[in-house]
Amino acid sequence: MIIPPELLSFLKEEGKFFIATHVNPEGDAIGSSLALSMALESLGKVTVLYDKDSIPEFYYFLPGHEKFTHSIPSVVNHTWPLILLDCNTLERAGIEGLSFKYSAIIDHHEPAPRFAERGRGARPGTEKDFGNIRWIIPEAAATGMMVFYLIKELGINITREMAINLYSAIAIDTGTFRYGNTTAEAFRIAAELIDAGASPAYISNSLYETWSEERFSLLIMALNTLEIRDAVAITVVTREMYKETGAAPEDTESFPNFPGIMKDIKVSALFRELDDNYWKISLRSKGDINVARIATLFEGGGHKNAAGYKIKASLESAKEALLRAYYGHSHKPQQT
Ligand code: 5GP
Ligand code: MN
Secondary structure, eight states, X not given: OOOOHHHHHHHHHOSEEEEEEOSSOOHHHHHHHHHHHHHHHHTTOEEEEEOSSOOOGGGTTSTTGGGEESSOOTTOOTTSEEEEESOSSTGGGTOOSOOOSEEEEEEOSOOHHHHHHHSTTOOOOTTTTOSSEEEEOXXXXXXXXXXXXXXXXXXXXXXXHHHHHHHHHHHHHTTTTTSTTOOHHHHHHHHHHHXXXXXXXXXXXXXXXXXXXXXXXXXXXXXXXXXXXXXXXXXXXXXXXXXXXXXXXXXXXXXXXXXXXXTTOOEEEEEEEEETTEEEEEEEEOTTOOHHHHHHHTTOEEOSXXXXXXEESOHHHHHHHHHHHHHOTTSOOOOO
């Protein structure tokens, strides 16, 4: 992986960094940001770590998670440079009305405009080519892999804390080394991170076997809404369900993976109610079905097998819109 030389000199020359990642943060966003912040601080730099949304409790095992702030400190102004991780627009990070001295993007998401140009009826993103340095490698399984190379290239020793964060980042984005993006390289990096002190058993246990009972109750409720339309599985989480179970919206992470356990399901879509007639859709697919293309039609984004978008519509019309997108514009949605 070739790191842009201007990124290396930017990181070496600046003394302070505002590090931000995307809303609804998950393991790769959190882990890669924490590891980079620790690495830069080991060089004597100052970092402010920002995520608009709170860190889900089940990620509290990640060392340093408490360093994230969820409101932008007043000290951060236009004299600060920005590093944007695991996303490539300010909009995805929920940052508005701020300008930065300089900005570097480190991401593995396909930039939205390129997708939009290919998708029928989609408009190009409004922040095309945001960032002075855009290091975007869609082939990288996780932003954590890119940060791993960056830290090594800067000559920084990977501590146990950095290793836990980076291993978790890669584990989350590869489905713990099961998805199509799992390469020999991912395993090689993971092996180095284990040597540096990351324990696969501890991390897998922390990621997958520490659910609260509330979260599990919410999963049961969500699975009870299952509707199968052809090869598309649809599940729904309403705001009422949070009240009934005591679970939180971030507890739905990984819910869309469950229906895919069924062999005939090609796409799984979780509809999460954000507000009246306002839904967040999380898509997962198997094999060659590119759900990022579907998400882009609704101005969302993501990866080939995991993507998402938001839509203002009733639940029924939102489902129909998804099915239309799945079947392609020229075909009527099939009825089951
Ligand atoms: P999830 O559905 O779990 O929130 O996200 C799956 C993948 O799609 C992640 O890579 C995430 O960054 C991306 N994604 C989810 N929702 C959106 C969205 O509204 N816009 C964009 N650009 N990407 C999204
Ligand atoms: Mn990622």
